[in-house]
Amino acid sequence: NAGVTQTPKFRVLKTGQSMTLLCAQDMNHEYMYWYRQDPGMGLRLIHYSVGEGTTAKGEVPDGYNVSRLKKQNFLLGLESAAPSQTSVYFCASSYSNQGDGYTFGSGTRLTVV
Amino acid sequence: AQSVTQLDSHVSVSEGTPVLLRCNYSSSYSPSLFWYVQHPNKGLQLLLKYTSAATLVKGINGFEAEFKKSETSFHLTKPSAHMSDAAEYFCVVSDPDSGGYNKLIFGAGTRLAVHP
Numbered sequence: 001n002a003g004v005t006q007t008p009k010f011r012v013l014k015t016g017q018s019m020t021l022l023c024a025q026d027m028n029h030e031y032m033y034w035y036r037q038d039p040g041m042g043l044r045l046i047h048y049s050v051g052e053g054t055t056a057k058g059e060v061p062d063g064y065n066v067s068r069l070k071k072q073n074f075l076l077g078l079e080s081a082a083p084s085q086t087s088v089y090f091c092a093s094s095y096s097n098q099g100d101g102y103t104f105g106s107g108t109r110l111t112v113v
Numbered sequence: 114a115q116s117v118t119q120l121d122s123h124v125s126v127s128e129g130t131p132v133l134l135r136c137n138y139s140s141s142y143s144p145s146l147f148w149y150v151q152h153p154n155k156g157l158q159l160l161l162k163y164t165s166a167a168t169l170v171k172g173i174n175g176f177e178a179e180f181k182k183s184e185t186s187f188h189l190t191k192p193s194a195h196m197s198d199a200a201e202y203f204c205v206v207s208d209p210d211s212g213g214y215n216k217l218i219f220g221a222g223t224r225l226a227v228h229p
Contacts, residue, residue, distance in 0.1 A: 004156075033216075033217075035219075040122065040221055040222070041221055042203055042219035042220050042221045042222050043157075043203070043217075043219040044219070045216055045217070045218075048216065050214060056214075058216065090156060090157070092157075097214050097215050098145065098164070098207065098215055100145065100147065100159070100162050100164070100207075102157075102159065102217065104156035104157040104158075105156055106154075106155060106156045107154075107155075107156060
């Protein structure tokens with residue numbers, strides 16, 4: 001089935017460890033996004049990409065890095081995890097830049113201890 | 114910058130009764146507005162969207178929302194709740210950045226509980 005696939009689905013990290021979350025889409029979408037979801041705060045945009053090889057900062061980019069080397073993949077990296085980065089991370093992609101047509105992945109639950 | 118405020122963090126209704134989830138927006142122009150739904154342990158799904166056409170927007174699963182510019186509101190309604198409607202609902206506004214690119218700005222969410 002076409003869509004957005006996130007790996008892993010769950011992960012527990014120790015403070016200071018690093019990891020990479022992978023997002024893959026097979027819909028040929030130009031635009032991809034990483035959000036974090038925390039209780040009572042909705043989803044907040046971390047970074048986004050408007051095309052292969054491009055990235056831009058969102059609302060809460062500190063502590064994260066991203067790369068979009070291939071159009072279908074958008075990687076989110078945590079270089080030195082902190083407990084404040086405990087969250088559920090969602091990747092999304094879209095075909096337009098008009099704010100609609102988003103497809104979301106099922107999320108990655110990350111706990112930093 | 115655009116923003117949305119969801120006026121209720123939790124709403125509880127009985128099955129078969131109407132649903133009203135309230136959302137106010139802040140925008141310097143006529144925005145694009147959306148409602149997304151998130152079922153437990155799932156990703157987000159688009160319910161409906163308003164993009165300056167008809168002010169009453171119909172979505173999936175019997176939901177609809179009315180854009181009221183004078184009240185800066187975009188409330189979500191459904192005439193009769195079903196148990197499967199229990200989920201978290203997000204009101205969302207499209208926010209253009211300096212490059213003309215539109216990002217989605219999410220409200221804090223309203224958790225809808227439906228009781229038998």
